[in-house]
Amino acid sequence: MPGPTLPVAVIQVLQVLTVLLGAPLVSGVIGKVEARLQGRRGPRVLQPYFDLAKLFRKETLLPEQASWFFLLAPAVAFTCYLVVPMLIPVLTSYPLPLGYTGDILGGGFILALGGFVVAVAAAESGGPYAQLGSSRAMTFGALIEPTILFVTFTVALVTTTDLPYFEAAAARASLAQVVRPAHLLVAVAFFLVVLNDTGRIPVETHASTLELGMIDEARTLEHSGPPLALLTWGSAMKQLVLYVILINVFVAPWGLAGSQSALAVGLAVLALLAKAIGVGAVFAVIDNSFSKLRLFKLTEFMATAFLLASLAVLVAYLGGG
């Protein structure tokens, strides 16, 4: 593509900035779509930015028992969600230098670290609902972990590496690769993982105010001011990061920049946001079409995701799939 080219380092930074600045927009559009589906007018699509600005201006209140870790955790989690976009194909189809520093498992560990520090902070806050959410988040996080591992195994079997860039390249290589049974199974399994990790129905009602039904949402109840802003922003970034992996690695790894052209990279930013909003709309439709599972029924959801991931590994390992 003609036009000015961008240094690789700039593109690497742009990947992070796209997730950092685009995440609230994607959340805003999903919120708008949800409201429309429910027959409401809904907030502006830019409302998440205004909410973040408001929270950053507010003072920080700390629970009595809270230590320095309670204040540090939101910043650590935020940093974790900033690191992952360096490892995954956000804008380019070719691996960027830092893309080789971590595989899917590495990215998963960093995302899990972000969730873990928030859970620990919630546990030490002393708030009963925050502790309940912390405990539940860790329990269900452990239950969904085998599925993530098996998704990684399938990627490794298909590409002999678990680097997300290679799985995306395999999918782009031919349509037959996209519709092969192992790929379809692993994509659906990862879709269920994203439903779980973004706190969507049937796992969690993300907009609920009923503390007893909360999982991830409850962990942030004791935070306020700028730390809450970081957690809210981080949550939106985690959502977009998971959408990016789902879209650019498994489902639709097209529309990425194949060169360092500024125009190609710019178009890739727009394509990514459009795809993420499309996926978010699908999640919003699911949110409004199904009911939340009872808490003790969530294991059935996890078992289904694990079943799909296991079958993906088996058919990929035995060939023909």
Add this chain to the structure above:
Amino acid sequence: MMLALLVPSAFSGVAVALAIVVLLAEFAMLRAPFARSQVRLYAFQSLMVSGLALVVALHTGEVGLYVLAGLSFCIKVVLVPAVLGRLLAGAPRDLAGSNRFGVATMVLVSIVAAVVGFFVTQSIPVTHHPLPASALGIATAAILVSFLLVSLRSDVVSQAIGFFALENGVSVASLVLAAGLPLAAEVAFFFDLLVAVVVFAALIRVHHGRAQTLSTTGLDRLQG
């Protein structure tokens, strides 16, 4: 960027995908709480088996397989579900609680059974068949999960559906191992299925008539 595994051909991909849907339908039957939803899932699974027979027929050109696909559709997708539907017309709707274990436990146990099925078939030296080897593994897994459906659900409809679904697994396995089996032998299998339908229909009717329930949990004593 090199791919480690060859991408399967369109035929292989479609055939294996259909076989996987057959297996997933088996898992769905395992967790379905209502007898009627199990019957609908059985009809869907049978439709996939008919579709698989049709795909293999299109690939190999075997006329017998076209007839098999048609027969399979008429008997397993239309006739058997219709018979079961009539039998269930007067039965209680709610069968929730007929599981011997929780759904998640049953699914995990069934995954283990499916894995065993996959790996056991790897040692079978089948070299000349139209379908990929993994389809045989999927068929064996479906058969083993059917056994679990029969043994883990304590209601007579689930046990009948499990048996019929087991026959679907056998059908997939026969398509892998002997797609060119003479039509007469295939039709004989269908007669076996029809006999089974008659036997289970009588069992469901007699059991429901005597116990006013479809659950088999009360059947714990032999009477002379």
